[in-house]
Amino acid sequence: MRISGFHIDGFGVFHDVGIEVMDKSLTVILGDNGAGKSTLLEFFRAALFGFRGRRTSGPPGYKPLRGGQHGGHLTVRMSDGTSYRIIRSASDKVAGAVSIVGLDNASPARELSTLLGGASRDIFENVFAFSLGELQDVATLDREELRDRLYAAGSGAGARGAPGVRAALEKGAAALYKKQGGSKLHLLLTQLEAAERRRQDLSGEAERYAQLTQEYDRIRAEIAQLERRERDAESSLAQIRRLLDAWPDWLELQEQERLLAEIGDVRALPEQAEKRYAEAKRTEEERTRQLTDATARAEDSQKEVDAACAALGDMWTAARVATFDTGEAPRSKAAECDRKLEETRNASALAAGSVQHARDAANQTTQAREALEAEQSTNWPKPPRILADVENDLATIHRARAESASLSEERGRRSEMEGRKAAAESDVRRLTEAKESIAAPARLPLVVTFGLLVAASILWQLNLTASAIAFGLFLAAFYFAVRQHRQARSIVRAERAERIREAEGRVKDLEDKIAAADEHIGRRQAELNTIGAQFGIPIVSSVSDLDPANTRLQAEAEAARAYTDLNNRLRDARKAEATAADALEAAERGLNEATLNHETELGEWKRWITPLSLRDDLTPQAFLQLLTRIASVQALLHQLDGRRREVLNAQQGLQKASAEVMDILREAGDADETAFKAHLATVARLNEVRTRIQSYGDKLVVRAGGAERWSAMRDELASTTQEALDVALQAGSASVTEVRRLRTEAQTRLGERTSEMKRLETGDELEAVTSEIESLRAQASDVYDEWIVHRLGAWLIEMAQASFERNRQPEIIRRAGAALAQITGGAYSRLIRRLDSGDLEAESHGGALKERKAWNRGLLEQIYLSMRLGFIEDYCRTSEPLPVIMDDVFANFDPDHAERAIQTLVDFAEEYQTIYLTCHPDIAQRFRAQAGASASYYTLSDYRLEVGLP
Template identity: 25%
Template structure:
């Protein structure tokens, strides 16, 4: 089965991608990380097998919302003529839709069983671990030894649609484990536990039945004792509560109330006090203090104003030049900045002069200002020079391009010739070897003839396996017929039992027959499927028949079955002999001869394909060499023509440059730079002139401001210190002007403040008179307040006020306590009695009575609780007796469980016998199959490692491997480097794939970045092995990689392979 292409509706980042250009052999897909290679591998797995059911860790690759999740694969079953198929699968079907749809090219829909057949009955784990694997599966040897992977491969081709021979064993194993498995929770262990539980219940039930009368009498006595004890506890608690209440009332209410009443009688308070007396005192005192502070503050303010008026003196000279000074002051900042700019201006002039001299020096000794002002390079001159440069560059590029093409062509011719020599030598070596069947006399056999011979061998292989199966069935039927006749003669149940024993004997006979054939005839791959089927059929068929039919089978029926088997066997033998004669091998053919013929034919087909491929490669290389040599001759002529064109353009430039006055040494690309240099010198000249102009303006502004300042200083009679020499920005001039400015401002401020200070002094004087009167009024009010209560001063007044406030508080407390006492004792005779008793004040007596009553009640409560628990235990025992199962029912249940346990043990023993026979057979079957896989894998591994490890061997433990180096030393898998281990795993997979293809049919192989950890030499060798494997086995291989190195290695080792590059959601050739 081959993969023609796919259409991905939506799977991760891949959306609406259709691709139908795959080769039947090697295909290489290259793209960067996250281009979609791993997503494509996941899609191939999903389209063929879907997602695992349930919540698994499989990547689902959901597309963007709104895009259908899934797509289609286009399959082609060319080797068997089955035609084309389309497999469409989606993650979630719409309403009324299907998740999986399989159609033929005609549009006919087929069942999922057809897809299973196309896949050679490979399951999901086998495909993911062996045929479509990534670096993750490659790095784990467990993916090759996973349950069912090798089993599916080694048992491919067995009668029964290629199903695994281990399925029957798993079914027996599962049923046996459900019956009994060590300490596990099985049916047998459950039955044993249930029987033990029933035994305990039976014994306990019998003992409880004897104790019932005594328990009923005990329960009545305990109930009466509980009622009497509860009545006594209630009385004790009531007495304790009354005594405790009297004590609490005395401490909390009545005692404090008597104390408060005593304190009230001792207090003597004036009647002049009121509720707001403290507030009135605070208001009067605060008013007196506030008015006193105001009088003191006003007096201080009056003295300050008088001193301020004395300091406000006049300066008439400063006032006379006030306006001129303020105008000059506004320009002080500008003047100071201009003085600072003098130095930078002088430096700028010097820099501009120096820059101008350097610019003229760069132009040359003959350049000066006059010549510069008369020199001009127009835009038309620079444009024409640019056009000359472009023409020269184009001509030079053309020469270089033709020279490069000529070099590349020569290198390509040499490379093709070297490759051709290698292919010719390889072809000659192949011709020198023997060509196998049909070529001994120089006869050339066609691919169709070889395919026809292979088909005949496969049919002969299947018929020989069928013949062995019929022979075992015939022997088993004969043995069963004899046992049936003897059982019918016995005519009893004992005869039926003997029939069952005969069935088991027939099963042993079938197994023994298969083992004899297996050992004597040298059967390997062809006999092993028959052996598994014969044994499984014999064991299950005869056991089931014996138990189902019993002694009802008649000798006539058995004889008819034997006749039919003998007729089928004779027909099959005739077909086998005819096929053997067609193939030219001895009759009857043995399995060993058929296997030898199959291996020889495979070698012939592989050699024939290799020679045909080599011959075509040589023809393609000859055509490529002729085509490249012809192209080289044309390119050589173009080189000479382009060099002549470049020389002509150079001569035209030289003539034109002299005509417009440009220097003779100037090249076109430097004309624009030369014009820029002229422009730069002109800019230096303009900058020098501008610096001189700005400097003259700066000096004039500074001199003007200093002259105006000197005139104002003279008018105000302000002295200026003498300077040793005349300077711009003289510090003594600035100091004198600063003093004058300060004088002017002081004089202005004095004139402004004098009227305001005089007005403020008058206002303060009036305010002082008012405040003094208010202070006298506040003092009189305080004295009157003290006199009304007979207080000498404020402290005496506060002491009398405190007595008044304490009296008010005590009266409130007494009222609250009287009300609280009435609330707590209530009304009536009992309340009167409590009041009378409270008057006695016997607090210690009340507390002693309360403690005694509470202690006695607690003691009685403990005794009551214990009595109640005892009573409850007796009630529970009585309830248990009422609800217990009938002893007779328990005994009947136990008998039923014991019978079921006996049957379970008998069935488990039968299953163990069958399982042992099949397990031993399957182990021997896999050991015999393994060498062919290891031989294929060893060949590939030796090629990849350059002969360092020529052999892979099976370890003593089935399913484990080791390698043998060139010195014959063994190495385990954990002794290999990571890269070497991965190379081994790839080679083992190739061996398994080749075995599967021979037995069940071809499947496409997909690998995702499996060469990333290989060095260059082994990566190239592995690429060569994969290309050769694909061609020899007609096996379709898809290699996904993000490494440009890997892509180039495949291009080198497999020129005929198809290469695709991932782009935006697609791959292009």
């Protein structure tokens, strides 16, 4: 099975998505994470095996998220060349409804399970359609159906396998016998030894018992010898009886040999004479019958010809029919005339229809024009203003509205400047008041200084020198302190004066800006009032003042547009009316021309048919029918000629067959058929006698037991008589009776010895012990035989297992090993499955084995991928191949292993259809580099499939 196309109606994120033609064995689909690759993989699974329900393992049923009916279809091509469409849709069942449609006549109806070759969902999802998660999960290869194929050793041991059987045999042998004790045989031998000791203790006449035992053994040997004599005697007696049983066949054999001699020599018939004679006679009779039938058919054909000519009419004779031209020329001429007449007739009808259509169209255009003129006169008795003028006024209103809005914003900015000016004036007043508070106490230090100088002068005049000097120093210090204080106050006053000047500058600047704004606002307001006056608005104070004018102009513009549209339609209607009138005139001219052409072609046909002596009212179709009838009569004439030739051929065949019969009689040397038949009877009798001789001989060979024994038996039969055999039979019977009598006597003596031995065995306990001993001996013998069988079987299986592990592995393991060697570049040469444990081991190039627990993740994924490829190859040898779908299984491979794995998959896809889904652009490019044009490439983007790679 190969998927040759698919379509998703609704499944998860997909709606109306698919690939119509998938004619390449390898398809690579590239899509980002979340693009829907896993959903696409699940769609293929669901289409073949049904939607998943709550109780089904795996992802949900992927209800449509983007519209569409839940499901879709696959177009598949089977290995036998038939094609089908598998349609999966939602239904009451969880898995949905499925229908199979054959796409060609060679595709019989089939069940889906038949198309799938009986494959299960587990097989498909874990081996044929899998993602990286299934590849990494060892449990996916542990399903019962997969395990049976992967690990069956082919030894015929069923599901247990050779190691299980060997282990069971060894366990059974150990339970039967082992040296350390504790086994079944060891227990029986211990019990037997104890029983024999008990019997010896219980016997009071051990020596007599031993003597009786010896006699018992001797008599048993004598009985055995007598039994051999009895068998020999019975064998001789059986031979005599075989001779007596063969005697009637022997007599018949001798009688047939006598008859053979009596017949003597018979002239040999030619080779296969009887068969040739019978065939020649049958041929002669057949030719006679053929001649009769051919004559009757020729007469019937003549009657058919006469009737057919009469049906054509009185003027039609066989001679005229035979010479009438029914070939291609008159048929072509009639067909051509019929075609032209039909064309001109159709052209006339078409032209008449065109005239009617043109007339209807002209009436419709006139009605449309009149309706528009009536609408114009009713709705527009006075034309509205010109649309361009109205639109100019609207543009002016729109500019005025924008100007009014801008003017409002400018007034807002002026108000803001007024606020900033008031704030600056407040700063000037506050700073001025602060400056004045610092200037008032500035004269006090000068008065104090003057007073101190006066006091110092008085002290000096009073000759208080020291005091005056001290006071002068104090006065100097005080002066300097006062001076420094005054300088600091001067600096503060200067700073405040500067800040006052700055604030006054800001006030002046704002006053200038406010004045300029007032001037600009006044000028713009005047311009705006001028525009408003055009529309009856003397003063425009806000945008809302312009709204009534804007509304009125909008209505005028709408009316102007409607009027313009009506004028345009009226102009178009008048043009259409003129065009329709021209079309009507042209259609009427075409009708006249078509009518004239038809009459011309009809006259041409009548002129052609008149010389043929046919009715001039005969149409081309009727003429063609007449030609067909004439041709059928000509065929009858041809058939009549053929049947006349058949009569002639039958006459010649009869003469040839009669001559062949006479040739056979001459070869046999017989004068006539009577003598030939007598000759045949003699030869038949001779053959019958020989057959009987062979038959009796075969019976006697069987009775003798073979050809060699028959030779000896023949000599015995030839050398004796039935009377002698009867005597020998009596003597043999007597010998057998005598030997049997002697054997009976010996058995009687054996019974006597046995009775005496039992008599010597005292008490019930001795008898029970003896019985126990015999039973234990028998059980020990049986256990020993069973132990031998177990040990021998275990040894043979061990040898076979060792040979198998060295030389043979299951086909799947061998195929998987070959794939692993290619993927790893020869680093690992093959896989080996241990029969005793069932474990897989990887063998390196050097022969070293690596167990499962030593595999890293990369090697594990490479081995599990190889196992699936091997399984698929083995499965498809005996079952319908299924498509292989992989979802990013190379994601964890390094570049070298990925390169070799891709090459392995490209080679694999030459035999098995493969679809590879990936989110890695480099993987897709590697596929394209290795597969080239032998593969198809798609990109999955925005939940759509696009051809090619980015």
